[in-house]
Amino acid sequence: MKNTNLVMFNFFMFLCFHSSSIKSQQQYSANKVFSCQPKDSFLYTCNDHYSSCHSFLIFKPQPPYTTVPTIAALMSAEPRHLARINNVSETAVLPPEKHVFVPVNCSCLAHYYQANTTFHITPQAKTYFVIANDTFQGLSTCGSLKHANRFNEFELEDGFELKILLRCACPTKDEVLSGIEYLATYPISRGDSVSDLARRFNVTAESVLKANGLSETNTIFPFTTLLIPLQTEPSSAQTIIQRYRPVTLVSSAKRSKEKKPLTVGIAAACSFLAFMAFLVTVLGVVYRRRKGKAEKSEEMTILPEDLLVEIASFEKIIKVFSFRELQKATENFGPKCMIKGSVYRGVFGNQIVAVKKMGIDVSKQVNMLSKIYHVNLLKLHGFCKHQDSSYLVFEYMTMGSLREWLGRQRSEETHGLHTRVQIAMDVAYGLHYLHNFTKPGYVHKNINSSNILLDSNLRAKISNFSLARTTNNGNDISALTRIVGTRGFMAPEYVGNGCVTSKVDVYSFGVVMMELISGKEAVVREGGHEVLLSTAIATIMEGENAETELRSITDLANEENGSMEYAMQMVKLSLTCVKQDPASRPTMDEVVSSLVKIQVDLQIAHLVRGTGRDRTIQKLVPWLA
Numbered sequence: 001m002k003n004t005n006l007v008m009f010n011f012f013m014f015l016c017f018h019s020s021s022i023k024s025q026q027q028y029s030a031n032k033v034f035s036c037q038p039k040d041s042f043l044y045t046c047n048d049h050y051s052s053c054h055s056f057l058i059f060k061p062q063p064p065y066t067t068v069p070t071i072a073a074l075m076s077a078e079p080r081h082l083a084r085i086n087n088v089s090e091t092a093v094l095p096p097e098k099h100v101f102v103p104v105n106c107s108c109l110a111h112y113y114q115a116n117t118t119f120h121i122t123p124q125a126k127t128y129f130v131i132a133n134d135t136f137q138g139l140s141t142c143g144s145l146k147h148a149n150r151f152n153e154f155e156l157e158d159g160f161e162l163k164i165l166l167r168c169a170c171p172t173k174d175e176v177l178s179g180i181e182y183l184a185t186y187p188i189s190r191g192d193s194v195s196d197l198a199r200r201f202n203v204t205a206e207s208v209l210k211a212n213g214l215s216e217t218n219t220i221f222p223f224t225t226l227l228i229p230l231q232t233e234p235s236s237a238q239t240i241i242q243r244y245r246p247v248t249l250v251s252s253a254k255r256s257k258e259k260k261p262l263t264v265g266i267a268a269a270c271s272f273l274a275f276m277a278f279l280v281t282v283l284g285v286v287y288r289r290r291k292g293k294a295e296k297s298e299e300m301t302i303l304p305e306d307l308l309v310e311i312a313s314f315e316k317i318i319k320v321f322s323f324r325e326l327q328k329a330t331e332n333f334g335p336k337c338m339i340k341g342s343v344y345r346g347v348f349g350n351q352i353v354a355v356k357k358m359g360i361d362v363s364k365q366v367n368m369l370s371k372i373y374h375v376n377l378l379k380l381h382g383f384c385k386h387q388d389s390s391y392l393v394f395e396y397m398t399m400g401s402l403r404e405w406l407g408r409q410r411s412e413e414t415h416g417l418h419t420r421v422q423i424a425m426d427v428a429y430g431l432h433y434l435h436n437f438t439k440p441g442y443v444h445k446n447i448n449s450s451n452i453l454l455d456s457n458l459r460a461k462i463s464n465f466s467l468a469r470t471t472n473n474g475n476d477i478s479a480l481t482r483i484v485g486t487r488g489f490m491a492p493e494y495v496g497n498g499c500v501t502s503k504v505d506v507y508s509f510g511v512v513m514m515e516l517i518s519g520k521e522a523v524v525r526e527g528g529h530e531v532l533l534s535t536a537i538a539t540i541m542e543g544e545n546a547e548t549e550l551r552s553i554t555d556l557a558n559e560e561n562g563s564m565e566y567a568m569q570m571v572k573l574s575l576t577c578v579k580q581d582p583a584s585r586p587t588m589d590e591v592v593s594s595l596v597k598i599q600v601d602l603q604i605a606h607l608v609r610g611t612g613r614d615r616t617i618q619k620l621v622p623w624l625a
Contacts, residue, residue, distance in 0.1 A: 026169055027213040029141075029224055036129055036142035043144055043167055044227070046108035050170035055106035055115065056085075056184040056234055057139050057166060061094040063437060064429060067589070068092050069596030074135075075102045075166065076117035079597055087236040091593040101184065101234045106168035114144075115166040121156050122375050128153050131162065138187040138223040139166050158375065159457045167225050175211070180229040183211065190222050201228050201238050318370045319382030319393075326384055326391055330355055345396065352396040353381055358466075362390040365465050372438050376430030378453060378463040397461065399454035402512070406449065406519050417563045419458055420516040421570065421599050426460035427452055428595055431509060432588040434462075435502045440470040443500055447508035448486040448522065449515050471502060488522025488532055493582055503582035506591065510534070510577025517567050517574075518554050534578045537571060566602045573598070 029042040057075060065071050068090055072079040081103045083090045094100055104115035119125075125135045128145040132138065144165040146153065151160055169183045186197065194214070198205040209215065211227045220226065329346035330337045333355075337344045342357040362383060369380040384391040399405055402423065427447075434442045445467040453463050467484060483490070483498055491507035493499040511522050514533050522533050540549045550571060551564055573594050579585050586594070 026211065026227055028218065028220070028226065030219070030221060036146065038143055038147040041112065041144040041147050041165070042141045043112035043114055043165060044169035046111055046113055047170065047172045049173040049176060050108075052105060052107040053170035054182065055104055055168040055170065056182060056230075057102040057104055057115070057168065058099050058184055058186045058228075059102050059139065060099050060137060060187075060189075061096050062137075064432070064592075066094055066096070067593040067596065068094065069593050069600060071100060071102065073596050073600050074117065074119070075104060075115075077102050077104055079600060085233065085236075090597065091590065093589055093593070098236075101236075104166065104168060106170055108170075112165075113167075113169045115168045117164045117166060119162045119164050121158055121160045121162065123158060123373075124375070126156055126158075128156075131164075133223045136164065136166070138225055139185060140164050141167065159459060169227055171229070175229060178207075179231045180207075180211075181232065182230040182234075184228040184230055184234060186226050186228050188220050188222055188224050188226060192220065192222075194220065194226075197226065197228065201230065201234070203229060203231075318366060318380060321382050321384040321391070321393060323384055323386035323391075326355055326393070329353070333357075339400075346393070354394045354396045356392045356394065358390045358392065359388065360390065360466070362392060365392070365468070368442065368465060368468060372434070372442075374430055374433040374437075376426045376459075376461050377433070378461045394463070395461075397453035397463075398456040399458060401450045402452040402454060402460065402515075403449035403521070405454055405458075406515060417567060418602060421566070421595065421602060423452075423454070423458065423460045424513055424516055424570070425592075425595050425599060427462060427509060427512060428588060428592045430460075430462040431505050432592050434468075435471075435505070435588050441502070442468050443471050443502055444468050444505050444508075445494075445500060446485055446489075447505050447512060448489040449512055450486070452512065469500065471500070486522070488534075491582065492580055499582075501582060502588065503585050506577050506585045506588060507582075509588075509591065510574040510585075513570055513574035513577070517550075517570050520553065534574075538575060538578075541571065541575060563602070566598055566605070569598050 026044045032042070059065075059071060059075070061067075061071065065074050068079050068083050068086075068088060071077070071094070072082050079090050082100070083092065085101045085103055086094075088094065106113050106115050119131060119135065121131070125131045128149075129142045132140045132142045132145055145162060148163045148165050151162070167185050169185070171180045171183055175183075184201075194208050195205050198208050207229050208226065211229045214220075325348075326346065327333065329348050330344040333344055337346065339345050339354065344355045344357070346353045346355045366380065366383050369377075373379070378397070379395040381393045381395065383393060431444065431447070434444060442465075444462065444465065446464060447462070451462065451464040453461050455461070483495060485494065489508040489511050491504045494504050511534055514520075514537050515522060518533065518537070520533055523530050524533050524536060525531070526536065536553075537550070540546055540553070543549060547564060547568055550568065554567065573591065577585055577591065
């Protein structure tokens with residue numbers, strides 16, 4: 001009897017505890033979310049009404065996530081559903097003044113609701129805190145990233161794949177009875193208030209407060225999230241960002257109280273200052289590390305005065321190496337250290353670099369590379385001037401050039417279509433940055449497979465900027481008297497009259513994509529004479545049996561069934577890039593959008609073909625037809 005009573009008591013306590021936690025509304029995390037502790041995941045708790053549901057995340061476009069395909073890939077959402085809900089095309093470029101709704105499947109796992117995606121660490125997003133609050137805009141949390149991933153927060157490296165738990169929730173039984181069908185997760189920005197959000201989403205302020213366990217006197221903080229209860233699917237009209245007054249307040253009918261705005265304003269300011277203090281700390285650590293590395297230099301080379309003047313205006317630190325340092329690092333430029341031609345492998349302590357000897361003035365190239373930085377552009381560590389020669393010191397790329405890689409003995413695992421699409425994506429991102437996100441914009445002018453280098457993870461970077469020149473974001477047409485470039489990659493308008501715009505790079509990139517699919521060089525031999533690869537592929541695609549003939553000239557024969565469909569899409573995209581009329585070619589922004597769609601569709605197809613993975617893909621991509 002005693003044991004029976006004990007069991008009944010425990011069961012009663014279980015019901016009391018879980019009913020209170022399961023049936024209750026979600027609780028707003030406030031500034032506790034910044035603790036960044038694994039135990040403080042701050043995901044929304046599951047309730048007893050839904051184990052999974054359709055939900056929405058609200059995201060503000062920011063580079064490089066400014067298109068439907070890139071945002072869909074970031075969130076593991078289906079592009080066509082994202083496009084439909086936001087009333088745009090599947091390749092649309094989204095304006096930064098509008099939020100977008102991202103449809104996701106929200107599932108209950110280990111007592112918490114979450115939508116799952118993955119993210120590869122980049123130099124711009126290299127801490128859990130920055131990834132959660134900057135890249136994902138608070139839709140994930142630092143604590144949940146630490147909890148879900150095995151990597152130490154101080155040892156995160158480029159390319160590491162992180163599991164991202166996105167904050168979502170399903171309506172409770174009471175919310176469903178009141179007519180609520182969906183909960184949308186909204187990341188709070190400076191200036192937001194509950195009353196303004198309620199008006200924008202056509203809901204009552206009381207319903208928002210109740211959905212988040214808030215009262216009228218609570219404060220809301222930037223980089224946190226609120227759940228917006230919706231009775232119907234959201235519409236694109238609700239994503240227009242209002243220009244709010246700069247006071248972060250929860251609206252109430254009691255605003256006449258004079259002390260409340262001040263209290264709330266101070267609280268919001270403290271939260272923002274705490275975040276800024278964190279960033280300052282991180283930047284301080286980075287600065288001290290760079291300073292420590294710079295202090296290891298043995299000596300400085302005395303340079304011409306005009307070059308020193310240019311160095312003074314550089315926007316990031318470029319080290320000036322002594323010739324003695326380079327001799328020591330390359331074993332006096334010995335044959336064992338030669339990579340190819342005038343490029344040598346150098347070792348500085350534990351760091352391996354590539355040293356390139358050049359007989360020309362490199363001041364313009366150094367000046368350019370000191371002002372730009374992107375993960376898909378080869379990083380310049382420093383340079384040296386000695387007698388009549390100049391030396392550039394770059395990061396070392398283990399796998400060499402794309403041309404060399406395509407010519408090696410290959411396996412399906414390392415040379416499959418997935419890998420090639422990713423390489424194309426990397427190059428496209430690099431060119432997109434050069435054309436649109438540098439001031440002034442640049443045209444590379446010499447894109448070819450020998451100037452695309454691969455690291456140990458087969459991620460691509462663009463190199464050799466000796467021919468690069470400025471342009472007004474690709475809009476100004478310039479004419480050159482001297483035509484310099486690589487045969488098979490040069491655009492016809494450049495060869496004919498020296499005209500240079502960003503579309504010259506687009507043409508060259510189209511040829512690189514053809515090389516990636518076919519494995520062949522830009523100039524091939526047919527019937528005893530040389531033919532441009534672009535001409536050969538264009539002829540094949542005009543025939544009746546295009547896919548069969550294309551398969552015969554590619555090295556994708558061992559790819560699993562269905563991959564050739566996406567190889568064909570790549571080829572069709574490449575053909576638009578090499579059109580004779582520059583105005584008919586896409587911009588790199590449009591190329592990136594198309595490639596992301598191909599990449600996402602290829603990944604989805606791969607998962608669907610996998611045995612026993614139908615349920616997995618349904619979770620990754622909601623409403624998959």
